[in-house]
Amino acid sequence: MFPRSFEYVAPADLAEAAEALASAEFAKVMSGGMSLIPMMKLRLLSPDLVVDIGRIPGLDQIEDRGDAIAIGALVRHAQTAASDAVPAALRTAAAWTGDAQVRNRGTTVGSVAHADIAADQPAAVLALGATMVARSASGTREIAAADFFVDALTTALEPGEILAEIRIPKAGGGSAYEKLGRRGGHTDYAVAGAAAWVQRSNGSISDCRVALTGVGTKPTLAEGVAEALIGTDGSPAAVEAAAARATEGVTLLEDLYGSEEYKAHLAKVMTARALTQAIADA
Amino acid sequence: MNVNGEPVSADVEPRTLLVHFLRDDLGLTGTHIGCETSYCGACTVIVDGRTVKSCTMLAVQADGSDVTTIEGLAADGELHPVQEGFWERHGLQCGYCTPGMIMSAVGLLTENPNPSEEEIRHGIEGNICRCTGYHNIVRAIEYAAAKMRGEAPAPAEWEEVTA
Numbered sequence: 244m245f246p247r248s249f250e251y252v253a254p255a256d257l258a259e260a261a262e263a264l265a266s267a268e269f270a271k272v273m274s275g276g277m278s279l280i281p282m283m284k285l286r287l288l289s290p291d292l293v294v295d296i297g298r299i300p301g302l303d304q305i306e307d308r309g310d311a312i313a314i315g316a317l318v319r320h321a322q323t324a325a326s327d328a329v330p331a332a333l334r335t336a337a338a339w340t341g342d343a344q345v346r347n348r349g350t351t352v353g354s355v356a357h358a359d360i361a362a363d364q365p366a367a368v369l370a371l372g373a374t375m376v377a378r379s380a381s382g383t384r385e386i387a388a389a390d391f392f393v394d395a396l397t398t399a400l401e402p403g404e405i406l407a408e409i410r411i412p413k414a415g416g417g418s419a420y421e422k423l424g425r426r427g428g429h430t431d432y433a434v435a436g437a438a439a440w441v442q443r444s445n446g447s448i449s450d451c452r453v454a455l456t457g458v459g460t461k462p463t464l465a466e467g468v469a470e471a472l473i474g475t476d477g478s479p480a481a482v483e484a485a486a487a488r489a490t491e492g493v494t495l496l497e498d499l500y501g502s503e504e505y506k507a508h509l510a511k512v513m514t515a516r517a518l519t520q521a522i523a524d525a
Numbered sequence: 526m527n528v529n530g531e532p533v534s535a536d537v538e539p540r541t542l543l544v545h546f547l548r549d550d551l552g553l554t555g556t557h558i559g560c561e562t563s564y565c566g567a568c569t570v571i572v573d574g575r576t577v578k579s580c581t582m583l584a585v586q587a588d589g590s591d592v593t594t595i596e597g598l599a600a601d602g603e604l605h606p607v608q609e610g611f612w613e614r615h616g617l618q619c620g621y622c623t624p625g626m627i628m629s630a631v632g633l634l635t636e637n638p639n640p641s642e643e644e645i646r647h648g649i650e651g652n653i654c655r656c657t658g659y660h661n662i663v664r665a666i667e668y669a670a671a672k673m674r675g676e677a678p679a680p681a682e683w684e685e686v687t688a
Binding site for chain 1: 538540542561562563566569576578580582583585586629632633647648649650651652
């Protein structure tokens with residue numbers, strides 16, 4: 244089983260990559276290839292041109308930029324999972340992505356750009372309030388994570404744009420990610436997952452974001468949870484009450500792994516667990 | 526690229542998968558093709574020191590890399606400790622998953638020379654075995670880990686059962 248024929252280029256820098264991307268009718272960007280190659284093998288996708296950014300130097304770094312942590316387009320899941328500079332929610336989501344071989348090749352930025360509805364790291368970048376940095380032949384554009392995930396496998400990226408970097412604000416506070424994997428425990432895609440970020444001041448929760456994955460048509464912010472939790476003392480009772488609102492405004496999606504009812508239940512359970520850890524970490 | 530220490534060179538179509546290049550162009554058929562969808566891990570090889578699924582990597586992506594396959598593990602007629610562990614602890618039945626399982630174990634032990642049973646089980650979660658139930662595979666990897674640390678492996682379970 245192999246893909247349809249395609250042209251292949253391995254540009255030396257992002258400017259050249261953006262130019263190549265704009266040159267073909269249907270071009271796709273490849274970083275690690277862990278999502279793209281299976282889709283091409285199954286012939287769900289048959290691009291005319293694959294732009295392999297995997298050889299571009301300098302993109303494989305996690306950098307502290309003072310007010311943000313910048314994750315380059317070639318930072319592998321394993322690197323994200325092992326980095327102390329990365330907030331716990333994203334570190335954990337990366338550690339629970341795929342398996343060892345996938346984490347050795349697949350990239351955090353690639354997973355976010357692919358936007359699978361049950362992937363782990365999109366939820367984490369949403370909860371952490373990240374900024375997406377898109378590069379195209381006409382320049383650079385910043386997109387808030389909250390505006391990035393449009394629908395299943397669909398993001399705000401335009402056809403000629405490459406997701407070059409994800410910036411996570413160094414806002415302090417605590418974060419966590421919890422999930423039930425399709426193969427049980429934390430293994431495989433999420434049947435349901437929740438990422439949480441909280442900030443505390445003077446004994447109460449001053450800010451909070453929770454994002455869900457696996458349960459709906461796209462990675463989604465659970466805004467009702469944040470609304471319910473902010474201003475409380477973050478006690479177990481407050482967490483339970485907030486988590487009860489996890490699926491407010493979320494379009495639930497039944498799949499092979501669970502009914503809408505089951506997904507809604509798991510969303511609340513994972514939200515409560517993630518919040519509890521994030522509060523302890525804050 | 527270098528495969529098992531030998532430089533190799535070829536012109537391939539962009540769509541050629543690394544596993545096909547290894548098997549069909551180089552004749553290294555020890556690397557197996559299982560599920561074809563990146564789940565089973567039978568095609569696992571080591572590229573530049575990290576385990577990868579060679580059915581989900583284009584040969585052109587490995588241009589200039591160092592690739593190690595199951596054929597490259599044994600040195601001077603001596604089995605690699607992981608191969609020896611699979612032999613000594615019956616870590617295989619049909620053998621189909623074995624090359625990939627061994628390469629994953631080598632990758633795991635490179636990163637973590639002293640893994641717990643739980644870490645071993647998580648370390649091989651990208652490799653599926655339909656025969657063994659994994660039990661003896663875990664024992665085989667524990668055997669290899671001990672050998673590679675220069676320690677005596679724990680006795681086999683069937684040797685412990687003496688009353």
